Amino acid sequence: MSKVTFRIFRFDPANDPTPRYQEYEMPLEPGITLLNCLNKIKAEKDATLTYRMSCGSAICGSCAVRANGHAILSCKTQASELVKDGVIQLDPLGNTSVIRDLAVDLEPFWASIRKVKPWLMPDATDNPEKERLQSQEDYLKIDHATTCIMCGACWSDCNVLEVDKKFIGPAALAKAQRFIYDTRDVKTIDRLEEISEPHGVWDCTHCGECSTRCPTDARPLGRIEEIKQAAMAEGVHGNSGARHVLAFRETVGKRGLLDENYVPVRSVGFLNIPGLLGLMPVGLRMLWRGKNPPVIPHSVDKVEEVKKIYSRSEEFRK
Numbered sequence: 001m002s003k004v005t006f007r008i009f010r011f012d013p014a015n016d017p018t019p020r021y022q023e024y025e026m027p028l029e030p031g032i033t034l035l036n037c038l039n040k041i042k043a044e045k046d047a048t049l050t051y052r053m054s055c056g057s058a059i060c061g062s063c064a065v066r067a068n069g070h071a072i073l074s075c076k077t078q079a080s081e082l083v084k085d086g087v088i089q090l091d092p093l094g095n096t097s098v099i100r101d102l103a104v105d106l107e108p109f110w111a112s113i114r115k116v117k118p119w120l121m122p123d124a125t126d127n128p129e130k131e132r133l134q135s136q137e138d139y140l141k142i143d144h145a146t147t148c149i150m151c152g153a154c155w156s157d158c159n160v161l162e163v164d165k166k167f168i169g170p171a172a173l174a175k176a177q178r179f180i181y182d183t184r185d186v187k188t189i190d191r192l193e194e195i196s197e198p199h200g201v202w203d204c205t206h207c208g209e210c211s212t213r214c215p216t217d218a219r220p221l222g223r224i225e226e227i228k229q230a231a232m233a234e235g236v237h238g239n240s241g242a243r244h245v246l247a248f249r250e251t252v253g254k255r256g257l258l259d260e261n262y263v264p265v266r267s268v269g270f271l272n273i274p275g276l277l278g279l280m281p282v283g284l285r286m287l288w289r290g291k292n293p294p295v296i297p298h299s300v301d302k303v304e305e306v307k308k309i310y311s312r313s314e315e316f317r318k
């Protein structure tokens with residue numbers, strides 16, 4: 001069995017407050033998971049090493065850590081898959097503060113989940129004697145989101161959270177989709193309006209990291225797209241994200257290209273004076289660098305072909 005070096009982040013504010021890495025060498029047994037490696041290190045080499053775990057079966061969501069820079073569920077990952085030049089580097093989840101070693105404070109993550117009111121709000125006048133039944137077809141609309149195990153891997157690697165601590169985050173958005181698409185819930189519009197506020201669903205940049213890191217079928221980016229589709233279909237358009245979509249549709253549908261003078265103004269809102277003033281520095285920078293689009297917009301060649309594609313896609317959408 002070849003030996004592997006585990007390079008593990010250590011931080012103990014009470015006794016050893018300077019963050020550092022500590023290395024442990026260990027042979028990798030065939031088929032051993034990363035979590036079992038951590039358990040072996042703790043049992044045989046260093047009882048002070050701190051990390052979270054419970055079920056060992058990819059159910060409880062407590063064992064997520066970053067391996068070689070990316071979040072993974074340690075009980076679901078073969079250690080052998082992580083070895084790079086004989087080393088596995090382990091860090092606490094990103095976008096969190098560390099409590100000790102690999103254990104992090106997940107309170108901001110849980111606060112984001114609470115924000116989307118993660119419980120069913122059915123018609124109060126409808127009081128069934130037993131459970132509220134759902135057809136299989138209806139259940140399939142929320143099937144992906146219900147597999148979320150609240151591990152925080154998506155939160156750890158979300159690029160928007162790195163720059164905006166108020167962003168609601170991918171797990172809460174997946175949870176919101178689970179109730180927006182639940183046919184027994186009657187608060188769909190309220191939920192869509194709340195999630196469309198600043199720092200909500202429209203602030204996601206579609207980088208896809210959350211879905212790449214998600215260890216289940218929840219895959220938040222897909223759920224985020226579904227929320228946006230629902231918001232557009234239900235007429236929740238009073239926000240810059242939805243207006244941006246409408247502006248894209250209008251300019252591509254009319255002229256076959258993006259009118260970069262019109263799209264930002266339409267997105268911010270024609271009567272939103274502070275928002276429009278906020279666009280001025282970008283506009284002036286573009287002007288300064290000669291990147292401003294022509295003031296009188298033109299159409300692309302063969303715009304009729306684009307219009308045909310556009311109207312076919314509109315029919316398909318309807």
Ligand code: SF4
Nearest residue numbers: 158204205207208210
């Ligand atoms: S797709 Fe959106 S929510 Fe997911 S990681 Fe990227 S920015 Fe965050």
Ligand code: SF4
Nearest residue numbers: 148149151152154214
């Ligand atoms: S969406 Fe996926 S990665 Fe995010 S908390 Fe749920 S299971 Fe974990």
Ligand code: FES
Nearest residue numbers: 055056061063075
């Ligand atoms: S220990 Fe429960 S999910 Fe890994």
